[in-house]
Amino acid sequence: MSDFPAFPPGFEFGAATSAYQIEGATGKDGRGPSIWDTFCLRGGAIRDGSSGDTACDHYRRHREDVALLADLGVSTYRFSVAWPRIQPSGAGPVNPRGLDFYARLVDDLLAAGVTPVLTLYHWDLPQPLEDAGGWRSRDTSERFAQYAALVAARLGDREPRWITLNEPWCSAFLGYGNGEHAPGVSEGTPALAAAHHLLVGHGLAMGALRAAGVREAGIALNLDHVSPATPRADDLAAAVRAETQRNVMWTEPLLEGRYAAAESDTWGELIECQDFRRDGDLALVSAPMDFLGINYYTPSTVRAAPWREPDPARRTAMDNRFEAVPHPGVRHTAMGWPVVPGALRQLLTSLRDRYGARLPPLHITENGSAEHDAPAADGTVHDAERIAYLESHLRAVAEARAEGVDLRGYTVWSLLDNFEWAYGYSRRFGLVHVDFPTGTRTPKASYHWYKAAIAASQAP
Ligand code: FCB
Numbered sequence: 001m002s003d004f005p006a007f008p009p010g011f012e013f014g015a016a017t018s019a020y021q022i023e024g025a026t027g028k029d030g031r032g033p034s035i036w037d038t039f040c041l042r043g044g045a046i047r048d049g050s051s052g053d054t055a056c057d058h059y060r061r062h063r064e065d066v067a068l069l070a071d072l073g074v075s076t077y078r079f080s081v082a083w084p085r086i087q088p089s090g091a092g093p094v095n096p097r098g099l100d101f102y103a104r105l106v107d108d109l110l111a112a113g114v115t116p117v118l119t120l121y122h123w124d125l126p127q128p129l130e131d132a133g134g135w136r137s138r139d140t141s142e143r144f145a146q147y148a149a150l151v152a153a154r155l156g157d158r159e160p161r162w163i164t165l166n167e168p169w170c171s172a173f174l175g176y177g178n179g180e181h182a183p184g185v186s187e188g189t190p191a192l193a194a195a196h197h198l199l200v201g202h203g204l205a206m207g208a209l210r211a212a213g214v215r216e217a218g219i220a221l222n223l224d225h226v227s228p229a230t231p232r233a234d235d236l237a238a239a240v241r242a243e244t245q246r247n248v249m250w251t252e253p254l255l256e257g258r259y260a261a262a263e264s265d266t267w268g269e270l271i272e273c274q275d276f277r278r279d280g281d282l283a284l285v286s287a288p289m290d291f292l293g294i295n296y297y298t299p300s301t302v303r304a305a306p307w308r309e310p311d312p313a314r315r316t317a318m319d320n321r322f323e324a325v326p327h328p329g330v331r332h333t334a335m336g337w338p339v340v341p342g343a344l345r346q347l348l349t350s351l352r353d354r355y356g357a358r359l360p361p362l363h364i365t366e367n368g369s370a371e372h373d374a375p376a377a378d379g380t381v382h383d384a385e386r387i388a389y390l391e392s393h394l395r396a397v398a399e400a401r402a403e404g405v406d407l408r409g410y411t412v413w414s415l416l417d418n419f420e421w422a423y424g425y426s427r428r429f430g431l432v433h434v435d436f437p438t439g440t441r442t443p444k445a446s447y448h449w450y451k452a453a454i455a456a457s458q459a460p
Contacts, residue, residue: 004391004453005398012115012409013454014076015069015431016366018122018166020052021418023082025059029097032088034124035134035175039182048424055419057439062105064441068432069415070112072447073454077114078365078411079105080122080166083147090126090143094150102151106159117365117411118155119163119220120148120205123171123181123421130183135171135194135201138276145204152212160215163293163365164205167222168198169246177318180422191317192267193276199253203284210287219254220293220365223247223351225343229303229325238304238322241266245320246300251351255358257286266320269312291408293365294351296393297335299343301325333389334370334427341392348400348407361406367393368413370420370427373444381433381444390446394453412450416441 007013020036040051058065069077083090085098102118109116121144129140148164165171172195174181202219209217224246228239240262248260259282263271305323309315327338344367352359369389373381394410401407417430425436431447434440 004456005395007398007401007457009458010408011457012075012363013450013457014074014078014117014409014411015072015415016078016117016411016413017058017415017418018080018119019082019085020055020122020124021414021420022056022058022065022416024053024055024057026051026053028059029085029101030088030095031082031098032084032090033127034082034084035127035130035182036124038127038130039184042184045184046422046424048426050419050424052419054436056416056434056436058416059101061439062101063108065415066105066108066112066114068441068443068447069109069114072415072431072451075115076117076161076409076411077109077415078117078119078163080119080124081151082124083121084124084126086150087126087147090129091146094154099151099154103154106155110158115161116159117161117163118151118159119166120144120151121164121171121201122166123175125182134176134183135197136176136187136190138197138200141197141201141204144201145208148205149208149212152209152214156209156212156214161291162209162214162217163220164202164209164217165198166220167295168195168202168219168250169222171198173245173318177316186316188270188312188315188317189273192270195249195317196276196281199250199285200281202254203281203287206287206289207284216290218289218291218293218360218363220295221247221250222295222297222366223251223347225296225299225340225347225350227299227301229301232304234304235302237265238302241320242300242302242322245318251355253282253285254289254292255286255355257282267317268307268315270315270317289360291361291363292359293363294347295366295413296344296347296364297367297369298333298337299327299340299347301327331385333385334372335423337369339369339389339392341389341396344393344396345400345403348397348405349403352405359406361408363409363411364397364407365411366413367410368429370429373417373428373433375433375442379442381442383444383446386431386444386446387449390450391453
């Protein structure tokens with residue numbers, strides 16, 4: 001650990017999961033169906049044909065997982081609340097058995113000395129809300145704020161840090177743009193309406209959380225570091241469009257209270273019809289946040305491309321006249337994602353340069369890698385690639401801090417191997433190996449490495 005970067009006392013090391021990816025027990029204690037339950041039943045949607053029905057069985061085994069966190073020595077644990085457990089139909093009174101589960105979890109974490117970080121929405125929309133239009137409909141934003149108020153009324157006194165949405169880019173563009181995620185549709189303007197309604201839902205939920213007196217609230221965005229493939233003008237313009245879709249259409253409304261400047265160039269005719277935007281929305285969306293969470297895994301290099309679909313009436317919201325180019329010569333994870341830790345440092349410093357004092361304190365709310373882990377004969381998992389990934393990204397975080405970026409915590413995705421969305425159980429991100437047939441947890445070498453790294457970095 002001698003060359004491990006130093007972090008000051010108070011810097012928070014954490015680990016993360018999300019409800020649908022780990023809990024299982026999808027039919028228990030009154031939980032209603034979510035869009036992921038429905039999507040998993042669709043043939044071909046999930047690579048291994050699986051679902052989150054059992055996942056890591058965390059709903060039943062959560063005490064074991066809290067013990068793993070305590071032993072790891074993390075100061076924070078980021079988890080999400082399943083909206084369909086709290087309001088099985090997405091509206092109406094609270095289902096007390098659902099809320100009890102999270103109250104127990106929060107109490108157990110606090111008792112173990114681990115600060116809970118609660119995400120309200122990590123993609124598991126109640127199915128009845130999707131049936132009524134989902135995020136394409138502004139009503140979902142209003143429902144989301146009501147749900148936030150219900151959770152805050154019960155947990156607001158002891159839950160210190162709240163995240164409204166996880167990665168709204170994925171909800172809007174993978175859910176409604178290319179259909180790789182639930183609800184699995186490919187649309188144009190309705191997907192842009194979904195993006196807007198996610199932002200409005202965030203703003204309304206911030207209001208509900210403030211009204212309940214919560215201490216800290218913000219959002220978690222998956223921000224990309226985008227580079228042009230060449231310095232040619234058309235590739236530079238393509239990079240601006242990519243940045244607009246990935247980053248700027250989220251950060252400009254949230255941090256500056258304005259829409260992205262390059263949105264017409266990025267979406268053409270699709271953004272001309274803006275009747276989903278109302279006066280006052282930007283003021284709502286840009287309500288001050290106590291922190292900005294950033295999920296980072298890999299960067300993008302892009303070049304100019306024509307519209308994939310020339311007819312705007314049939315174009316999806318992810319058709320933006322850019323295409324990704326490969327990153328030769330760097331290692332790729334089991335997701336096929338290039339490993340470029342320096343891009344994390346550049347992303348952080350460029351955010352600081354762009355937004356200055358408008359940028360709230362930052363937290364890395366997810367970072368990690370999927371690797372081809374297999375237990376050795378002695379049962380241990382020697383995941384040297386994951387250790388190298390985490391170490392290099394922590395170093396990038398330390399460099400950004402040394403350059404003056406106000407970044408206060410780093411969270412590994414994930415505590416446990418889990419249901420990796422459209423990849424099912426075929427991709428493992430955990431510090432802890434999960435044998436899915438039995439639920440047996442086995443800490444990997446990376447867990448022991450992270451534990452030692454935390455201890456070393458916090459030694460006096
Ligand atoms: C992020 C998600 C998280 C997990 C990681 C690998 O986009 O927030 O649930 O799937 O990617």
